[in-house]
Amino acid sequence: KEIQENLNNTKELLDSISKYFQSLSSINVKPINTPTPLSKDLPTTPIPFNQILKTIETSIYPNNLHWLHPMFFGFFPCSSSWPSIQGTLVSKALNCLSFSTISSPIGTEIEKIVSNWLGQMLNLPNQFIYDKGKGGGLTYGSASEAVLTAMACARIKKNTDNPVAYTSSQSHFSVVKAAKVLGIPIRLIPGERDEYGNYPLNPKKLMEQIENDKANKFVPVFICGTVGTTNVGAIDDLVEIGKIAEKEDCWFHVDAAYAGSFAILPEYKHILNGIELATTLNINSSKMLLCGFDCANMWVKDSKLLTDYLTQNPDYMKKSNATDYKDWQIPLGRNVKGLPLWMVIQQFGVEGLQKHLRNHIEAGKLMEKLVNEDERLEVISRRSFGLVGFRVKGENEFTDEIIKSLAENDEIFLLGSKNDGKSFLRFSPANCPPDFSNVRRTFELVKQCLDGLSN
Ligand code: PLP
Secondary structure (H helix, E strand, O other), X not given: OHHHHHHHHHHHHHHHHHHHHHHHHHOOOOOOOOOOOOOOOOOOOOOOHHHHHHHHHHHHOOOOXXXXXXXXXXXXXXXXXXXXXXXXXXXXXXXXXXXXXXXXXXXXXXXXXHHHHHXXXXXXXXXXXXXXXXXXXXXXXXXXXXXXHHHHHHHHHHOOOOEEEEEEOOOOHHXXXXXXXXXXXXXXXXXXXXXXXXXXXXXXHHHHHHHHHHHOOOXXXXXXXXXXXXXXXXXXXXXXXXXXXXXXXXXXXXXXXXXXXXXXXXHHXXXXXXXXXXXXXXXXXHHHOOOOOOOEEEEEOOOHHHHHHHOOOOOOOOOOOOOOHHHOOOOOOOOOOOHHHHHHHHHHHHHHHHHHHHHHHHHHHHHHHHHHHOOOEEEOOOOEOOEEEEEEOOOOHHHHHHHHHHHOOOOOEOEEEEEOOEEEEEEOXXXXXXXXXXXXXXXXXXXXXXXXXXX
């Protein structure tokens, strides 16, 4: 009876989630702050399920920012899909700690399969592919975890009292945070404006800084390059940075959290040129590959670069010669993290995922076109896939006004940012219908503000 009752409840919950998804096109993207806050009273006896479900529908869904809403244009997308939810459900059902092959044989196998599938889709060199080279991949929770783990291993590998790390001033703050946590000084090489107005890391400046540091007895241990920076989507030159890393015997980590996924499109294969020089690579399949958070794929060119430093074999665990992911990551426990991607790749196929990525790019192209057609506006840098940064020409004042006005509008979630002292609207499409009516509506809202300011 208990099983049947739980099953019925879960089916009802799934129905409710489905209705929530369907409701998204007819509600506002921002939370409505309902006057029914969640009860703070500790339940001493079980609450009936229908009452809990009602609370979810009346107080939980409406009081959140709707990340799957068509008018959500903030941050980077956290794309999701039913297959990823299904994968998460199966993982929850297995309810295992997949830290070793003994603890979860199928968990280890799934990690290997999805890492190789995605690696193959991205045309990664053999060194990153299980059974072809010395490396392989696994799913982490986040890009932050990936860079922290890589930097920690890089530091132990060099075994020095004077380590120093490098990245671009445009790279994600998680790189600086990792350095802080590990107590490693980090040099932020200014991302420099190029002919497209993007701001990739300048390899010459990187080399100069390294020479300077070496002259002051620092030992370079780690360099991070980014494919698709968070602010403007700049793509660092992996070939040039990789050569420097090789010459200096430095760990070269590539953070391709957002943009890396686009390399599964033949027309964007080149964005990972030079990846053969990388020690580790991270792509968040939670961002662009419909896996939902958390899902960050990490590859290492030689598994020993992780396992030599992260392996611990206590008496209470049986040793084995198989792949044990506890030795590839900082935490011990992990669920079967590859399951959402395993479900997604099977149900969408490579073609389905390519279609999703192309749809995202088309949304960006449309916004770029609309901006370029209005002589009062300018794009601040070359569109990077879906990401378009644009502003009102001239001083920041008008752009800041539009950012403020959109922040107060519940119909849209779009954030402002700054680069090189210039304010801009950071348009990052996430959930676009095939007709891109949400992109046109966004432009209309911007234009309305602009017309109001010009009058
Ligand atoms: N790297 C880049 C380029 C990002 O844009 C982000 C987040 O948006 C991150 C890293 C951090 O991602 P996570 O939340 O997976 O740590």
